[in-house]
Amino acid sequence: MEVKEAIARRLSIRRYAESSIPSEHMETLFRALQQAPSANNGQNWEFVFVGDAEKKRRLVGACSSQSFVGSCTYFIAGVADPSQKWHMVDITIALTNFTLQAADLGYGTCWIGAFDENRVKAILGVPDERKVVICMAFGTPEGRHVAKGRKGFEKFIYQNHYGRRWSPNDLS
Ligand SMILES: Cc1cc2nc3c(=O)[nH]c(=O)nc-3n(C[C@H](O)[C@H](O)[C@H](O)COP(=O)(O)O)c2cc1C
Numbered sequence: 001m002e003v004k005e006a007i008a009r010r011l012s013i014r015r016y017a018e019s020s021i022p023s024e025h026m027e028t029l030f031r032a033l034q035q036a037p038s039a040n041n042g043q044n045w046e047f048v049f050v051g052d053a054e055k056k057r058r059l060v061g062a063c064s065s066q067s068f069v070g071s072c073t074y075f076i077a078g079v080a081d082p083s084q085k086w087h088m089v090d091i092t093i094a095l096t097n098f099t100l101q102a103a104d105l106g107y108g109t110c111w112i113g114a115f116d117e118n119r120v121k122a123i124l125g126v127p128d129e130r131k132v133v134i135c136m137a138f139g140t141p142e143g144r145h146v147a148k149g150r151k152g153f154e155k156f157i158y159q160n161h162y163g164r165r166w167s168p169n170d171l172s
Pocket residue numbers: 010011012013014066110111112113114115134147148
């Protein structure tokens with residue numbers, strides 16, 4: 001699959017089939033995290049992959065009762081050292097790589113920002129000095145999912161100066 005196809009195919013998946021992920025796919029997905037760029041190549045990221053059913057059940061409560069947290073194959077917590085300036089960016093790039101690699105392999109993901117950090121940390125044993133930056137659900141999609149719309153280029157892409165629209169001729 002080309003990168004542009006993976007980008008187009010990725011969408012948030014909130015219904016998951018019961019499935020296990022072959023280890024070669026997990027290795028490919030871990031590689032996508034590992035290969036991400038990071039500030040000063042600091043690789044200031046750690047990821048807790050939670051497949052344990054009881055822990056996922058408890059995580060539903062820590063994630064605003066979002067039920068798909070309990071049915072995804074892995075709940076992923078993105079953990080970083082918050083004393084590093086770019087920690088949120090680094091984690092986000094790595095997990096973005098992950099979402100595209102997952103789409104390429106036919107899997108689904110959903111970012112989870114609605115979580116209670118202290119509760120997630122307690123359930124997963126994340127040390128006090130670390131931050132859970134963002135979480136993600138991952139697994140095999142179930143059923144049909146509909147892609148959401150996006151703003152047109154003219155709403156957010158400018159040329160040379162803030163607010164100056166990109167001329168349509170420049171794209172031809
Ligand atoms: C930082 C961030 C936090 C998000 N938190 C949640 C969340 O807690 N629950 C959820 O269902 N979706 C969450 N989403 C997914 C967005 O709702 C979704 O990406 C957006 O609606 C666009 O839809 P799409 O991903 O299908 O293209 C989050 C996305 C991002 C980037």
